[in-house]
Amino acid sequence: MGPPGAGKGTQARRLAGPGEICQISTGDLLRAAQAEGSELGRQAETYMKAGELVPDDVILDLVDEALERSECAGGAVFDGFPRTVEQAGGLDDLLEERGEEIGVVVAIEVPEVEIVARLSGRRICKNCGKMYHLRFDPPREEGRCDACGGDLYQRPDDRPETVQRRLAVYREETRPVLDWYRRDGGPGVTPIDGDRPIDEVELEIRRRLDATGTGS
Numbered sequence: 001m002g003p004p005g006a007g008k009g010t011q012a013r014r015l016a017g018p019g020e021i022c023q024i025s026t027g028d029l030l031r032a033a034q035a036e037g038s039e040l041g042r043q044a045e046t047y048m049k050a051g052e053l054v055p056d057d058v059i060l061d062l063v064d065e066a067l068e069r070s071e072c073a074g075g076a077v078f079d080g081f082p083r084t085v086e087q088a089g090g091l092d093d094l095l096e097e098r099g100e101e102i103g104v105v106v107a108i109e110v111p112e113v114e115i116v117a118r119l120s121g122r123r124i125c126k127n128c129g130k131m132y133h134l135r136f137d138p139p140r141e142e143g144r145c146d147a148c149g150g151d152l153y154q155r156p157d158d159r160p161e162t163v164q165r166r167l168a169v170y171r172e173e174t175r176p177v178l179d180w181y182r183r184d185g186g187p188g189v190t191p192i193d194g195d196r197p198i199d200e201v202e203l204e205i206r207r208r209l210d211a212t213g214t215g216s
């Protein structure tokens with residue numbers, strides 16, 4: 001969990017991997033549906049461009065399907081999901097049907113000024129998905145991926161107007177999910193300071209997961 005630009009995707013990708021757990025990123029699934037030109041992708045595009053949330057039932061169907069993937073049999077790290085209290089309730093139902101439950105809820109915390117700086121400079125490879133930052137982690141050649149030579153692009157929802165809306169949506173819709181997880185009998189929330197180098201954040205997350213017996 002965490003606001004846009006907190007580093008959820010970066011950290012989820014590091015935690016997931018062959019022989020470990022799978023990554024379920026609803027944002028990536030929606031972008032893949034758009035790239036395929038599917039009906040779902042077209043429906044989602046309007047919401048995403050505006051920085052609004054895609055309807056809960058669409059998201060829960062995507063997660064239901066993703067949980068069936070064989071590489072998710074050993075567990076999953078959710079990234080960018082759940083974003084509403086309704087989605088969190090829906091996730092509990094999906095897990096219960098499978099005899100599973102939430103292990104740990106990690107909340108990556110980053111100040112808003114830092115988020116705006118991070119998102120405005122973020123660039124992504126069209127081909128392999130590798131992420132760069134114009135200031136903090138620029139590619140060797142402008143506009144080109146170091147790893148595969150693919151073109152770099154800016155996510156349309158990383159433009160400043162949309163970033164402000166995404167932050168407001170986070171405050172209004174997603175922060176209440178954290179309170180919900182903190183309720184009596186809930187899984188609780190593990191806060192992580194995300195305003196640090198990526199490796200340090202990863203180490204801290206792994207240390208906290210190990211301490212709860214969830215780490216691999």
Ligand code: AMP
Nearest residue numbers: 026027047048052053054059080081083
């Ligand atoms: P992300 O890649 O996680 O930043 O998501 C990009 C955009 O996809 C969001 O601003 C939403 O429009 C949409 N989206 C991703 N995940 C969800 C979700 N769990 N619920 C609703 N909308 C989502």
